[in-house]
Amino acid sequence: MDWLALSLLCALSLASADAATKAWLRDYSARELVLIRFTVTGLLLAPLLVGLPSLSNLPTPFWYWIAALLPLEILAMMLYMAAIRDYPLAQTLPYMAFTPAFVILIADWLLGERVDPQGAAGILLIVTGSWLLNGHSARLGDWRTWAAPWTMALRVPGSRMMLAVALLYALTATMGKGALQYLPPEQFGAFYFALLGVATLVFIGLPQPRALSRLWRRPAAVLVVAALNGLMVYTHFLALRLVEVAYMIAVKRISLIIGILYGAWLFHEGDLRRHLLAAALMLAGIFLIAW
Template sequence: MLLHWLPLTLLCALALASADAATKAWLQEFSARELAVVRLGLTGLLLSPLLWDLPPLTGLPAAFWWWLAALVPLELLAMLFYMKSIRDHPLSLTLPYLAFTPVFVMGIAWVLLGEAVTLQGAGGVFLVVAGAWLLNGERAQAQDWRSWGEPFRAVVEQPGSRMMLATAAIFALTSTMGKGAMQYMAPEQFGPFYFGVLGLTVTLVFAVPRPGMFRKLARRPWAVLTVAALMGIMAYTHFLAIAQVEVAYMIAVKRVSLLFGILYGALLFRETGLIRRLPAGALMVAGVALILL
């Protein structure tokens, strides 16, 4: 009997935030491609023992492989954006924009899977957008109404925020498409299989042409293994949870990771502005909670 999707999703969120913080703390000198090898390649290797009872792949329909073929390049692109964003920019200014993922998911899942949200869910979308506005609220002045649009322009002007917003949109696509592929494979098998495919692809594309990358990763074995293990927990719980509920609702709760990320940023990296940014992040989480309800 699978656990209920809510505790699975909260565990998924905590594992993701912890992997982000560990990446920033221990692997700061790694490039985005090297981090992709750690977070996808090594994670796929760690999850591979779970594939021992995988059914014959020849029995899978062509639709499954079409889903997979579309997913892999999108996932790699999102990971490169994601790694560069959290490596080079403050977590508190980048991670909150991941809250936009369920906003994008609502439209994408409706088109691809026929999943719809309620009017109350639309209210949650408004709260998410309001939280994003408050995140950069110091750039707006009450006495000048024209400045109220500054936070939205900041999304375009700040590279870290812009990359993370693009990542959120891509993750909305991959989360929805992943559930589409799971129509043909059980979630406890699809997660390890999918990350195995991702891991093999990213290793062949990024690591094999650069043998020195393996030596660099081997110099930080415990840090690399810890990040990969946390990503493995995230991946496994993600697919177990998303199989049990609408994509928008699961992704909304998963974005609680942004609050964990803001706290990590303040406690571990001494990032300033916690008091100002934490309420904005809380408002974004309130929005995704409204979508959940």
């Protein structure tokens, strides 16, 4: 399977995991959902750890990167789960398009990398798409209302949480470059999720045994969501091995469109045309940034 097919499968499995979570696990707490996404998924990915190099050979900087990444990753997932569980997918998932825009800004701040005109155009498309998501709050004849869609995004809890997730993922993506250089990509994914699973179990699961016992109220749904998430992780790193990161991430963000379609199909979320147009603009911005 080539990188494009793997990336599309990755996008489909991510959007499907989100839709399955919203449909079947809506009454689960954010902590329980994080345990499913990290701990249960980590268990399913454990066979990929066969052949992992000795951990004693990993240098100290690797563990510094991991120590910084784990809490940010867990916090991002808790916000992500709460957002897709409690708010319409069409009003939350598209804001993940801000991740590559934030990456450019963070790289400029931390690494001194400058944005070229194509990257700036990509950011403009993403911002325009975010305006269109809440465009009903603006009136074209009254310029004083033109900023209302952005202020509304900050007022709506689900949109605000997903913007925070996009920022956190931009940080972890930039910092993850430091850790990824010490392991092959496909093994890094399984190892990283194993660590995330253990950390989630220790800091979220064990202090609240009731959350662990409640986890298996719907074992079939839990396993389906974890398996879809595991497929996303597996195809993500397989695709990364075959193509540049920017290309793979750009295609993976097609999950935004798939998620909106799931929202209309399964949860009868309205205003599909405007939401799809907004997501398409944001996706076009991602492709401009990637290329």
